[in-house]
Structure formats: structure tokens, C-alpha cells
Amino acid sequence: MTDDLKLKIKQAAVEHFNKDGYHGATIRNIAQDVGCSLPMVYYYYKSKKELFYEIIKKDYFDIIARQANMLRITNLLDFYTQFVYQINHLSDYDKKVYRLGVKVYLSFDGDVELMEIMDKWEKNILPRHYELIMPHLKTQKDGVVVVRTLVHLMENLIESIVVKGRYISEDEIREELSIILQ
Amino acid sequence: MTDDLKLKIKQAAVEHFNKDGYHGATIRNIAQDVGCSLPMVYYYYKSKKELFYEIIKKDYFDIIARQANMLRITNLLDFYTQFVYQINHLSDYDKKVYRLGVKVYLSFDGDVELMEIMDKWEKNILPRHYELIMPHLKTQKDGVVVVRTLVHLMENLIESIVVKGRYISEDEIREELSIILQ
């Protein structure tokens, strides 16, 4: 209820962390954007670091998990095209959170603790897609290489959308993925 | 001669900009690492911003240009495998400069002026590779899509090496690129 101020603070924080980075963003500017006094930020979050942590640990991984729990595969190419394409249509807030997550993933922001979480997550990426893809792979290609290449290409496409702020059409995505998926 | 202090300052700056980002890095820490007093940084660089600019505008684009001016193509796959693989063996300093450049390229650091330089550069990437690749493309595939996909995959591989600090073997690179180059 009144905790909608807490939410607005987090949203403004996402905005500022995005624009100026962790060190460049200031609690004062965040509070000013929200229209509340500076100590209100400390009323809801015990420090700047905790505010950043909540954004990454909760919001970012929520988006990632939501995306990972997508519907089952019928057609490999269709599935992965949608997997990437839908990111175009995330809310502005989610896109900014995603961008912050990528920044931590690339160790451009965050600290050791967040990097460890990212590393653990990253280790699951290839195996997870391998399990998804292998049953549907028709060709005699080396599956491990196909999965690795696919994941690398998708990482770049998602980065374009979420970090550089581009829109990539469904056709473009399908064209590129189809080269790898045969 | 004595300008080797200027160089040492820039090298320490690259280190700190890399570790802490533009806002997180401080002139004081840079000077301390070099072993000189703080104002010496201002003796050679008129501001923190100018120091960052020189690293990106001079050093980063030097690396990029050096890489772009590589030997001519005989075999497409060999060429691009080497194109990516050699990045593993850049000097530590060059890798850090490269990492900073990628950070600006992704608009995680820098300002409007640097972004414009990056945008202008980025516009040339696809056409340049298109001209390189097209004469050597044996298949009937759509060349534009192949080039785009290749560049996207390479961007991800280079980012892994330079930003995440991974080493990627020649075989791994060739395996992935060969999926796209036939």
C-alpha cells in the first residue's frame, strides 16, 4: 500500500544505475526523482549496495527464470526465435533490469558476491540448452558445438536488444538462428 | 624520456577504469599506484575525462585498426578463426583497453561524444566484412545474413576473451565459425 514508495524508489534506482553505473548513481538523485527525501531511501533499503543487490538478485533473476520456464519445444527454430524475440517486448523496467544484469554478468558492475551468483548460473546455461536441443537435432552435426554456437549467438542478439536498445525483428532472428539449427 | 611517467599514468588509469569503472576510479588511487603525487596526473592530462578519452580514442581504436588491417584473405574460415584467436594473445594492457572500449561500445561507460564515435565505427562493421566475405562465399546462402550472423558470433567470442577474460582455443573458434561459413 504505502510500500508503493519502496517500489518507486527501486524503479528510480534502476533508472539511475542504468544511466550512471553503480558508482555514478547517487541516492540524492534517486530520491529527488521519486519526490521524497533522501533518508526515505534508507528507510526501505539499508544501503546503496543492498538496493543494487535486490535489483539483481530478485528482479533480474526473476526475469531470467520467467524466460527459462517458457513453454515446451515443438519446433527448435520456432522456439528459440521466440525465446529471443520476446525480449523486444519486455517492459521498459524489465529491460533496464536485464541490462543491469548483463552488466554484472560481464563484471562491469557488482562485486565478488554477485559475480559468484552469475558464475553459478552461467555454468547451467550450456547443459540446460543441450538437454533441450539434443532430442530435436536432426542432423549428424556435433551437438555440443551447435549448442555452444547457438547460445553465443543468442547472447549477442539479446545483448543488442537489451543493452544497446535495438529492436530485432522476428525474421532477422529466425534467419540467423536457422543457419545454426540447419 | 621523462614522459614515461605520462605513460605509466595512463597504464595505471586503464587498470583502475577497468576495475572500478569511470566513476569508481579515482585520480588519487591512480597517482598512488604510479608512485607520484596527485597533481602530476593533471600535469599531463587536463582532466579525468581527457585521460579516459585518450585511452578510448587513441589506444582502443589503434587496437581495432591494427586488427582490421590484417593480412588478406585466402581461406575464409582460416582468416576469421585467426581474426578472433589472436585476441587471446594481445598484451594485458591491450586487452584491458579493449575491454574498456567494449564497455563504451555497450554504452556502459563514456558519454555522448564517445558513443557517437562508436556508432560511426559500428556502421562500417557489416559493410566491411560483407566486402571481405562475399567474393569467397561458395554457397548459395544469403550473403547478408551470413555476414550478420558471423559478426554477431564473433562479437560474442571476442567479448568472452576480452571482457570475461576467458581463453578460447583455436579449435573451439573454428568449430563455431565453420557452422556459419559452411
Place this chain on the structure above:
DNA sequence: ATCTTTCTTTAACGTTCGTTAAATATATTA
């Protein structure tokens, strides 16, 4: 109506930042 809890602000704290003025040392030139 009073008491208590929750929300919010004013005002300041100590620290650190980018930057510069002024003085000093070192080297170069005459």
C-alpha cells in the same frame, strides 16, 4: 483522547572526490 507505531523530514556527520594555487626542486640553457 491518549498512546504507540509507522512514515517522513531537517540537518548534519565525516569522508572522499576532482581540481587548482602556490611553492619547491630539478634540469636546461645562456
Place this chain on the structure above:
DNA sequence: TAATATATTTAACGAACGTTAAAGAAAGAT
């Protein structure tokens, strides 16, 4: 050697930072 130019330091400036103490306002409970 005296004069000049270059290199370097000490010390400080004002501004902005993250954070907190203390007090006031609003809301809820008794």
C-alpha cells in the same frame, strides 16, 4: 654561474558523496 624552463610536491578549495541522529507528522490501536 645566473637565468630560465620543466617537473614535481604540499596543501588546500569547494562540492558531492553515503550515511545517520533526532525530531516531527500521520495513522492505527486502546
